[in-house]
Amino acid sequence: MTYLKGLFLWIVLLLISVWLLEQSQRWGNTPFFPTTPLLHILSIVTPITVLIVFGILLGNKHLMKEVKAEGRWRVNFPKLIILGIFPFLIVSLPSLFYEQLHSSVDLYMLEVLALILCGYYISRSINKVKT
Numbered sequence: 001m002t003y004l005k006g007l008f009l010w011i012v013l014l015l016i017s018v019w020l021l022e023q024s025q026r027w028g029n030t031p032f033f034p035t036t037p038l039l040h041i042l043s044i045v046t047p048i049t050v051l052i053v054f055g056i057l058l059g060n061k062h063l064m065k066e067v068k069a070e071g072r073w074r075v076n077f078p079k080l081i082i083l084g085i086f087p088f089l090i091v092s093l094p095s096l097f098y099e100q101l102h103s104s105v106d107l108y109m110l111e112v113l114a115l116i117l118c119g120y121y122i123s124r125s126i127n128k129v130k131t
Helices: 002-028 037-058 060-068 077-097 099-104 108-124
Strands: 072-075 126-129
Touching: 002 037, 037 060, 037 108, 060 108, 060 126, 077 108, 108 126
Parallel strands: none
Antiparallel strands: 072 126
């Protein structure tokens, strides 16, 4: 029965994520895009947040185990930077600075994967250390 609850929660999460991503695309494609800075910010921040949260939820089992453990919280910054943030920067920065690269090579799916991995390694790099 718990597996069915988990499956139901994943389906609800995916539906909410798809809805948020669809809304953010609509915000970015409005005819008044330059005159609404809030919609501009939301159209950029929402997909990034949704994908990182999805990655964090993939590593949720580790976080739940760490919450139950005794000790002090510690963040493994080398693991977080090397495995989480650095791959995302490698994929996304060239497409931001070089419009020609962005038009010739579609890096969207690679950026999505890098954001999900970034969220996953955020959750995996938070540990509790016994004192």
